[in-house]
Amino acid sequence: MSRTLTFREALREGLDEELARDPNVVIMGEEVAQYNGAYKVTEGLWKKWGDKRVVDTPISEAGFIGMGIGASMLGVRPVMELMFWSFHSVAFDQLVNNAACVRYMSGGLINCPIVMRGPANGGTNVGATHSHIPEGLFAAFPGLKVCAPATPADAKGLIKAAIRDNDPVYFMENTLLYGTTGEVPDPAEGDFVIPLGVADLKREGKDVSIISHGRSVIHALQAAETLKEQHGIEADVLDLRSIRPLDVEAILKTVKKTNRVVLVDESKGFGGVSAMVSHLIQDEAFDYLDSPIKRVTTLDAPAIYSPHIENEQLPNPRRIVEKVLSLR
Amino acid sequence: MSSVTADSPRLDFSGSPVNKALTAEDKIELFRKMVRIRRFEQEALKFYTAGKMGGFLHLYIGQESVAVGTLSLCGENDHNITAYRCHAHALTVGMNMNELMAELYGKATGCSKGKGGSMHFFAPDKNYWGGHGIVGGQTPLGLGLGYGLKYLGKEGCALCYMGDGAVNQGAFHESLNIAALFEIPVVYIIENNGYSMGTSQKRSSSYRGCLAQRAEGYDMEWDVVDGSDLYEVRAKAHIAMERARKQHKPSILEITTYRYYGHSVADANHKKYRTPEEIENYKANHDPIHLWRRRLIAEGVLTEESAAAIDAEAKKEAAASSKFADESPAPTVESIMDDVYWETDNKTEASKLGRHFFTD
Ligand SMILES: Cc1ncc(C[n+]2csc(CCOP(=O)(O)OP(=O)(O)O)c2C)c(N)n1
Numbered sequence: 001m002s003r004t005l006t007f008r009e010a011l012r013e014g015l016d017e018e019l020a021r022d023p024n025v026v027i028m029g030e031e032v033a034q035y036n037g038a039y040k041v042t043e044g045l046w047k048k049w050g051d052k053r054v055v056d057t058p059i060s061e062a063g064f065i066g067m068g069i070g071a072s073m074l075g076v077r078p079v080m081e082l083m084f085w086s087f088h089s090v091a092f093d094q095l096v097n098n099a100a101c102v103r104y105m106s107g108g109l110i111n112c113p114i115v116m117r118g119p120a121n122g123g124t125n126v127g128a129t130h131s132h133i134p135e136g137l138f139a140a141f142p143g144l145k146v147c148a149p150a151t152p153a154d155a156k157g158l159i160k161a162a163i164r165d166n167d168p169v170y171f172m173e174n175t176l177l178y179g180t181t182g183e184v185p186d187p188a189e190g191d192f193v194i195p196l197g198v199a200d201l202k203r204e205g206k207d208v209s210i211i212s213h214g215r216s217v218i219h220a221l222q223a224a225e226t227l228k229e230q231h232g233i234e235a236d237v238l239d240l241r242s243i244r245p246l247d248v249e250a251i252l253k254t255v256k257k258t259n260r261v262v263l264v265d266e267s268k269g270f271g272g273v274s275a276m277v278s279h280l281i282q283d284e285a286f287d288y289l290d291s292p293i294k295r296v297t298t299l300d301a302p303a304i305y306s307p308h309i310e311n312e313q314l315p316n317p318r319r320i321v322e323k324v325l326s327l328r
Numbered sequence: 329m330s331s332v333t334a335d336s337p338r339l340d341f342s343g344s345p346v347n348k349a350l351t352a353e354d355k356i357e358l359f360r361k362m363v364r365i366r367r368f369e370q371e372a373l374k375f376y377t378a379g380k381m382g383g384f385l386h387l388y389i390g391q392e393s394v395a396v397g398t399l400s401l402c403g404e405n406d407h408n409i410t411a412y413r414c415h416a417h418a419l420t421v422g423m424n425m426n427e428l429m430a431e432l433y434g435k436a437t438g439c440s441k442g443k444g445g446s447m448h449f450f451a452p453d454k455n456y457w458g459g460h461g462i463v464g465g466q467t468p469l470g471l472g473l474g475y476g477l478k479y480l481g482k483e484g485c486a487l488c489y490m491g492d493g494a495v496n497q498g499a500f501h502e503s504l505n506i507a508a509l510f511e512i513p514v515v516y517i518i519e520n521n522g523y524s525m526g527t528s529q530k531r532s533s534s535y536r537g538c539l540a541q542r543a544e545g546y547d548m549e550w551d552v553v554d555g556s557d558l559y560e561v562r563a564k565a566h567i568a569m570e571r572a573r574k575q576h577k578p579s580i581l582e583i584t585t586y587r588y589y590g591h592s593v594a595d596a597n598h599k600k601y602r603t604p605e606e607i608e609n610y611k612a613n614h615d616p617i618h619l620w621r622r623r624l625i626a627e628g629v630l631t632e633e634s635a636a637a638i639d640a641e642a643k644k645e646a647a648a649s650s651k652f653a654d655e656s657p658a659p660t661v662e663s664i665m666d667d668v669y670w671e672t673d674n675k676t677e678a679s680k681l682g683r684h685f686f687t688d
Contacts, residue, residue: 035601060498087463090498090499129448129465268686269686274688305448306658307382
């Protein structure tokens with residue numbers, strides 16, 4: 001039995017179950033407690049768990065994120081909400097010098113079981129400072145794990161795995177997904193955890209592989225329907241789900257099946273997740289390619305505010321369809 | 329060093345030099361500026377609610393005296409910068425309603441060509457270095473404006489505005505240290521409306537009584553100002569600005585104020601973290617526009633009729649701006665790639681050398 005939940009509810013259910021399972025799990029961030037979360041992901045958790053487990057912090061990202069990292073070294077399992085991932089910049093030193101490196105630098109003596117979560121996306125017309133899409137950036141720091149779920153079930157299963165993980169996990173959500181719905185297994189049927197590093201084939205096809213993560217998966221699925229209906233093209237849609245660890249086996253499997261690839265990534269054209277995946281494919285499956293690898297990324301400028309054209313800056317179903325049709 | 333707090337007995341600042349120097353027209357102009365802010369934002373609220381804009385809309389309504397009072401003291405060498413609650417500062421420095429409203433609408437005719445939105449208004453030609461979206465992120469920039477003035481040998485000062493939430497950011501503390509150490513002509517203005525989003529100052533700042541007093545840790549002057557009294561705002565800001573201009577010494581002013589609406593228009597929670605009584609009390613007893621109007625009427629400078637005429641004019645101007653914005657063209661998709669690099673916009677030889685853009 002499964003139920004239909006929103007992405008937001010599924011995440012919250014995962015957080016709630018982990019708060020119940022492990023007394024060391026603590027939720028912290030700006031407005032997560034009394035305000036019920038800027039995006040209502042943590043709604044009701046403060047009421048249920050109280051001040052000790054669900055903690056409002058001042059606006060001081062370097063301070064409170066650093067505090068969470070320090071506490072995690074002692075065995076607390078903090079789940080830190082960044083109101084927007086765009087505010088990572090304020091805490092960048094803590095995120096990349098402390099969380100990412102402490103285990104390595106201590107020769108494995110110190111664990112850092114912290115989760116940083118919150119929305120990371122464009123598409124909400126909030127301008128350049130609030131629209132950074134940093135999963136590729138953080139995946140470039142060894143020591144960090146990075147997830148970007150696309151569906152409610154994945155959000156729940158992955159957040160639970162992230163909280164149990166003994167390394168720092170950076171969990172990129174998408175504001176525009178919070179209200180979307182999907183089937184999520186009933187907790188009565190047992191603990192539902194999705195391991196990090198396992199991609200999910202969201203749609204089966206034979207003609208082309210569309211590889212993506214986060215909200216772009218939804219666009220890829222829409223594009224796949226259009227391709228089928230209007231052009232008779234059947235697409236495999238692979239959802240990476242976690243960026244690091246990366247499921248290279250699943251990537252190679254779909255490429256070897258379809259021999260054509262379009263990568264869809266909300267990062268910018270320079271760098272980003274798709275640049276890395278593209279490299280892996282040419283390195284390990286070049287002989288299987290019948291066509292150059294193509295990408296659909298966010299146009300290489302800071303995020304534009306204007307609601308009239310922001311969606312044209314981002315990957316969208318039309319741009320994906322066009323890119324697939326451009327393959328030789 | 330001041331020990332005045334918000335609860336101290338009220339003093340009358342109308343006789344201070346900067347206030348005595350005001351002509352009747354100047355006083356009316358201050359009134360007009362505050363009214364224009366309010367009417368502009370109410371118009372923006374109406375059309376935000378109607379779905380004409382994207383993103384966030386952080387309204388300044390209730391705080392008008394802070395921007396208008398302090399910016400009224402600026403001369404041509406003084407510069408200013410603020411956070412995302414930036415419409416009032418933009419209007420006060422002389423940006424026009426059309427370009428601001430069009431920016432909110434995301435139109436090509438907006439002050440940032442639709443690229444900035446509500447949080448990112450700029451007018452460098454008016455010494456206005458903008459609205460900034462990262463809490464506290466503008467505080468080192470404000471420091472830099474002051475540094476620049478001193479470096480260039482100009483006798484001016486920089487005003488750097490922030491909310492009460494921003495004082496907890498590291499960047500702010502680092503800025504204070506450098507400001508005092510290097511003797512930078514900057515005035516930090518904390519617009520203390522009591523809340524950072526849903527978190528009250530009491531729940532976010534360890535030294536609850538006073539935020540400006542943090543200046544003492546940096547050997548810096550500070551003062552607390554009642555923001556509902558325009559005379560007090562001007563009198564105290566003038567002292568701080570002169571200290572900056574003449575002695576190159578920074579200060580912090582904590583100006584107590586209040587916002588009538590939620591943190592942003594999207595803040596559905598704002599009736600939960602503040603009581604209706606608290607909001608009503610402020611509106612009834614501390615509204616800076618009402619108080620100023622009453623004061624000017626008592627002084628014989630303004631009449632109810634002329635005040636109403638100014639209001640009507642501001643409403644008309646605001647209505648015209650939303651019409652202008654609505655009828656303006658949206659930016660083109662091609663324009664997304666403009667304004668990223670000076671070189672590519674200006675098509676120099678250098679811009680041909682390497683690839684600047686990496687599209688899919
Ligand atoms: C670094 C950073 N963290 C969080 C936010 C989200 N945020 C925007 S405004 C705000 C509240 C700031 O309150 P305050 O400084 O008191 O200013 P006010 O809104 O009252 O004018 C928060 C939490 C942000 N924009 N930047």
